[in-house]
Amino acid sequence: MLQKYVYPLLIFFPVLLLQTTLVPFASISGVVPDLILILLVYYTLFYGQIYGTVMGFIFGFLFDIITGSLLGSAMLSKTISGFIAGYFSSESKMGIYFKSYAFSLIVLLCAVIDSVVYTFFSSIELNTSIVQVFFSQGILPGLYTAVVSVLVVFFHPKRSFD
């Protein structure tokens, strides 16, 4: 109970602190990795789809209300990302995810969807091409987030799945 529901929320705040203070210094052409999404995918893979959907909703709500973004936009995108990540949740595959770079590929998929949905609902304009949004605002942040998520694979204890 504690590990499943309280720890992710406790970890969320320091991660948000990093996201809003240190991470902007690592931006490349305005693109920053989304540490909160990595945290969400990580816990969703352990605890399943419903958990991921609800946790995405809570993370998004906290992010929106604390950072001053459009309330509801990150909620929407993180809820969908948690739901998508939940499809990969499987106890038998946890070893595979964290012993290879499969985790980063899942993060890539979720981050691209997260970025596109976030952009679409927070600021899309009628004359903007969805393909252009997908590449400029989905792929780039998604790739950067996936690259950073390699650190999770790298530092995650491998023995826990043996």
Add this chain to the structure above:
Amino acid sequence: MIRLFQKLWEDFKEYFILVILLVISLVLISFNQNPGVRKVRAVAFGTFAAISSIVSDLINTAGLKNENEELRMTNAELMLQVNRLREYGILNEELKRLLEIKDTANFPLAPASIVSKALNRSQSVVIINAGSEQGIRPGMPVINDKGIIGIINSVSGDYSIVRTLKNMDLKLTVKDERSRVDGVMKWNGTDLVIVNVPKTYDIEPGDRIVVSELSSIMSLPLPVGVVKELSKIETGIFNEVKVQPYVDFSRVENVFVIKVVQSRRKNDLELNFFNTR
């Protein structure tokens, strides 16, 4: 019937939960301007900003040495510039007196530091450590030594959220300093662009772009950036002018808030971009 619902719930509960949460999110998007939501947000970001200001203070301290060196250099350059401007100032005063024009260029500044940044491709906002207790109000322009950063969007007691130029919700009337051509500038997700500029207008790469006096958000001639390129030249009758901002939004740490808000009459205008969006 109940059994049918139970079975449906068992089979599709993931989807039901997803739909319910998505509907709540969509409803909340439409409640963004609600005063209650604004109050909750002010408390939430104010509390969190108090913590993040400690972290950002630590980060800023690490970069102080480099910043000091840069400031010394800027100081020297400014000293030379001030000398020249002082000469112009004296001349200007004399000319104004001759023409009987009133001097209005006196704006109070409030210094502040950025305590956190939420940078993303479409909605970049930063939080600064100055709020309503320092006299900050929504709509005030935020600048640094390079130029304009954005405008105050909402305030709590000690902290304020600044909507930067790299935010699709901020549209600003700007002008070409050389040719005096006006246009509406906005962030399109990848670039700052002045949209729908007729091709016959005299705008060229390298021109300085400043805030236009026609702007309903702020009418001070604050520097914005330089024209990087003109696009969409092949099709249509309009150009899209890409602007390279002077401010590096990912690196900026210390800012000033210009403590002026546009007149009520101007704020009530139907076409005021700050109010309508």
